Amino acid sequence: MPRNDTLEMGELTDTAFYILLSVVEPKHGYLIMQWIETTTAHRLTIGPASLYTTIKKLLAAGFIELVADGDEKRKTYGTTAAGIELLRQDTERRRAMVRHADQILGVKGEV
Incomplete structure (x- = not known):
């Protein structure tokens, strides 16, 4: 079964x-x-291969963009408006996950 791209x-x-x-x-x-x-x-430690693979995906999806910073030797990246919106949505998704865990674990007396 193919893996879904998150x-x-x-x-x-x-x-x-x-x-x-x-x-x-x-x-x-x-x-x-x-x-x-x-x-x-x-x-969390991210190595160069993982970093640049993920950056490539984020660039292609339009969530980050290259930003001119005056240094031609380095590529500088910034979040786009779509990226900010995705961050907001994903943060809420993660908050809901924590609320669910707190509810379940609270019932078991572990939180």
């Missing part, structure tokens, strides 16, 4: 979520990786 379904993987979130303020690749590691207290 972007086509309007959902973000954790990697895509953090990359998209990181470029709300434009950043280049290495800075994106550093930002994610720092923001997640090293719970």
Whole structure:
């Protein structure tokens, strides 16, 4: 059975979520990786291959764009309006997931 592309379904993987979130303020690749590691207290580390594969998908879907920053040696990426909207929708989806878990685990006396 073929795997569904989460972007086509309007959902973000954790990697895509953090990359998209990181470029709300434009950043280049290495800075994106550093930002994610720092923001997640090293719970999520993204290597270059995964980073650029995901960036390529986000660019193709129109959720991020190349941003001119005056440095021709590095590519800088920024979130588009569609990317911001997807972040908002995915954040609400994740909040609902946590609410469901809290309800279920609360019934079991674990929350």
